[in-house]
Amino acid sequence: MTSPDPLAPSRSRLRLLALGFLLAFALVGARLVQLLLAEPAAELARRDGAPTAADRRADILxxxxRVLATDIPSVTLALDPLYVRDPAATARKLAAVLEGVDEAALARRLARRGSRYAPVKRHLLPREQRAVLELGLPGTIxxxxxxRVYPEGDLxxxxxxxxxxxxxxxxxxxxAFDRRLRSRPGEPLRLVVDLRVQHVLREELEAAFRRxxxxxxxxxVLDVRTGDLLAEVSLPTYDPHRFTxxxxxxxxxxxxxxxxxxxxxxxxxxxxxxxxxxRVGLGDRFDARGPFRIGRFRIRDVHDYGRALTVPEIIAFSSNIGTVQMxxxxxxAATMRAFLTRLGFHRPLDWPLPExxxxxxxxxxxxxxxATVAFGHGIAVSPLQYAQAVAALAGDGRPRRLRLLAATPVEVGPAVVRAETAEALRWxxxxxVERGTGSKAASQGYLIGGKTGTADKPARGRRGYDTSRxxxxxxxxxxxxxxxxLVMVVLDEPQGDEGTFGFRYGGWTAAPVVGAVIDRIGPLLGVPPSAEEARQRFVQRLWERQxxxxxxGRREKRLAFVAADRP
Amino acid sequence: MLRRPLVLLVVLLLAATAGVYRQELRVVELRRELADLARERTRLEGEIRTLRASLAWLTRPARLAALAPELGMVPARAERIVPAEAIDRREGLEIARRRFPVPLPSGYVATLRARPPLWLVRGGGRP
Known part of the structure; x- marks a missing residue:
């Protein structure tokens, strides 16, 4: 019978000890690996409370x-109330060096025990920051x-x-592009708007808005060939720094x-x-004697022309009766509904913004x-949607998808009218502008075409329209x-003045704005002035007589279209 | 017999611990240094962004339009725009490439280029 090994207990203790050492070495090794894979510095800086590039939004250009929106560093001041011994005195000192700080409200916030954070002021100016540091208040954060700042303000x-x-x-x-602006802060978002054009449009529109x-x-302002929205002004407007x-x-x-x-x-x-x-040609005439009856409704013109008007006269003088008959x-109904649907007036605008x-x-x-839709009543669309349609109808007959981002490709849709129709519409x-209601839009340098509009607004609280608005x-x-x-201007409830003899028609109020904008943005956009020969090509097709x-006993203009191939 | 390897193991463990401690200290220093650099980079980036925003604000069209008359500038008119192909004697436009120092009322000396005379742009001979 063999005696038990006297060293057996020692061996098992040694194995246990060796296991302990192994574990210790493994821990040390794991820590070494952890240290070697240290966190990036940016993460550290973030933990320190400093803003990093990843925290900001991308610029908008x-x-x-040109910078339209950017992020700049801004300092916010707060205090830890735990360190504030005399809230009233501290509030007094801070209110003396900081603009817009309510001393009493601040004292109340500082006196609130249990809280470790009392906000004092956001967006400190550099001199305010210096003054606060000089105060040396305990608990200053x-x-x-x-x-986010918008260097152009509310433009x-x-x-x-x-x-x-x-x-x-x-x-x-x-x-609309919140996620894009946050996820790629290093890549600016470039729009197709033009700061210079926007400034001109704003200045002219605001002058008319006030007047x-x-x-x-x-x-x-729309680029007819690309669908680019070069400028868009809506008044009244707001300061984006004080949106709320x-x-x-x-x-x-x-x-x-x-x-x-x-x-x-x-x-x-x-x-x-x-x-x-x-079914209608430029040489056709329609009886414009009023009123024109449809059932129990009567349609009138501002002036009763008392005769048949040619199609050019109907558009130039803006005859409701003539347009209805056209x-x-x-x-x-069938033709009109199909045509308006083709132009997309039945659905919301294809536009990336929530507005x-x-x-x-x-x-x-x-x-x-x-009848009412023919002269712009009974159908309501946004100005941009209407502008997009006119750009197609009077351009090359093919609508462009509206562009806001420079990265969006130019998209041209199928033709909505033939090239000849677009040319006739331009004439x-x-x-x-040359002989009709839009003469106040005429430009010295450019051949301009256009159309005036004055619509009564729907009455409040009853059927029908309110002629006072x-x-x-x-x-x-x-x-x-x-x-x-294309330049379009809409004034909501304008009031005539002495300069317009009290008239508030589009020809008196909105047309001069468009003319002034075109005169200013044309050279900015590098558009050469229209040649006299180009004007003559339009004049040649006009027959007129007084x-x-x-x-x-009134003198009247008679206008008609002369076909280009007619001698 | 077992004491020697045991002592060796303890020494090794102590040496490794000291090594880790030193490395950790070094890593802490590096992290602090990197954090400082990251902060500095952010500060400088902030300064650049602030300067760019200031530049945009100072060169906003409304301000430039108000200052332009003081420098004798007037808005461009349509007739000043000429298609490139309509310009004759382009060699005569060499003068437009020269730069001239021009003292401004503020005391700042601006470097401007000459505007070619209209008779050059429109073609034809010297009036």
Whole structure:
């Protein structure tokens, strides 16, 4: 019988000890690996409370690289109440060096026990920051955070929108592209808007907005060939740095987020539809003696012409009766509904921003609806949606998808009218400015075509329209011989003044704005002036004569289209 | 017999612990240094961004339009825009490439380029 090994207990203890050492070595090794894979410095800096590039939003630039929105560091001051012995004295000292700090409210916040954080002021100026540091107050917390700033102030609101206190997009581009702006802070978001054009449009529109005491205004400039929105102004507007203080109606983007019955500017659409149908030609005449009856409704013109008007006269003088007859002659409800649907008036605008109103498109199409829609009542669309349609109708007949981001490719849709119809429409638009209601939009340097509009607004609380409140507008295209840009202005409830003899028609209020904008942005955009030969090509197709009306004794313009191939 | 390896193991463990401690100290220093650099980079980036925002604010169209008349500038008119192909005698435009120092009312000396005379731009001979 063998005796038990006397060293056995020692061996097992040694094995246990060796295991302990192994574990210790493994721990040391793991720690070494952990230290070798140390956290990146940016993460450390973030833990320190300092802002990093990843925390900010991407810049927003205009088409020429001008900064429209950017983030800059901003210092916020707070105090830890635990370290504040005399809240009243501390509040007094801080209120003396910081602008806009309510001393009593601050003292109350500092006296609140249990709290370790009492905010004092955001966005400290450098001198305020220095003054606070010089005070040497215990418990001072200075935090640096990114702050969104808009160097152009309210120039691009509400297109750009604004951000909230935590840097989240609340409206406009800031809201629509929030994720993009946050996820790629190093890549600026370039828009197709042009700062220079925006400035001109804002200046001219604001002058008219104030002069005619309108309650609202919209102006926009569109590149007809690419669909680029070069400028968009909506008034009244807000300071994007104080977005939350702005009232709801001030935040409204009147170019995309509001719909209007635009009135006579819509006659361009009716004219294009009639010409495209092939049932109406530029040489046709329609009886414009009023009133024109449809069932129990009567349609009138501002002046009763008392005679048949040619199609050019109907558009140049903006005859409601003539336009209605054109629409009915073109095929009535079926033709009009199909044409407007082709232009996309039945659905909301294809636009990336949240400020996008749904058009009011008629559900039923009795004859009276065809008649009112023909002269821009009974259908309400946003100015941008209307501008997009006119750019296609008077351009090359093919609609462009509206572009806001420079990275979006130019998209051209299928033709909505033939090239000949677009050319005829341009001639009619030229006639409106040359001989018709839009003469105040005429430019010294460029051939401009356009159409005026003055629409009564729907009455409040009853059926029908309120003739005391109107929407006046003008849509202009230039240079007409090779259309490149469209400018549209809408004034909501303008009031006439001495300079307009009390008139608030679009021809008196909105047309001069468009003319002034074109005169200023044309050279900026490098558009050479229209040649005299180009103007002559338009003039050659015009037959005109001054006649005295035997009934009224009034001198009247007679206008007609002369075919180019006619000797 | 077992004491020697045991002592060796203890010494090794102590040496490794000292090594780790030193490395940890070094890592802490490096992390602090990197954090300082990251903060400095953020500060400089912030300064650059602030300067860019200031530049945008100072060169905003409304301000430039107000200052332009003081420098004798007027808005461009349509007739000043000429298609490139309409310009004759381009060699005559060499003068436009020269730069001239021009003292401004503020005392700042701006470097400006000459504007070619209209008779050169429109073609034809010297008036």
């Amino acid at each position: 205009d088409r020429n690289g 200075l935090e640096t955070r990114w702050r 691009f609101a509400p297109l750009l929108g604004a951000v909230g206190a935590d840097g989240q997009g609340l409206a406009g581009v800031e809201y 005619f005491r309108a309650i609202g205004a919209c102006g926009l 203080e702005a009232a709801e109606e001030v935040r409204l983007d009147r170019c995309t987020g509001a719909v209007y019955e635009l009135g006579s500017v819509f006659k361009l659409v009716t004219a294009a539809m009639a010409l495209e149908s092939g 629409a009915l002659a073109a095929g009535g 996008r109103a749904r058009p009011l498109f008629p559900r039923r199409w009795p004859e009276i609806t065809v 009619l638009m030229w006639l409106v 109107t929407v006046s507008s003008f849509v202009g295209l230039f240079p007409l011989e090779a259309p490149r840009y 006649e005295v009306d035997p009934a009224s």
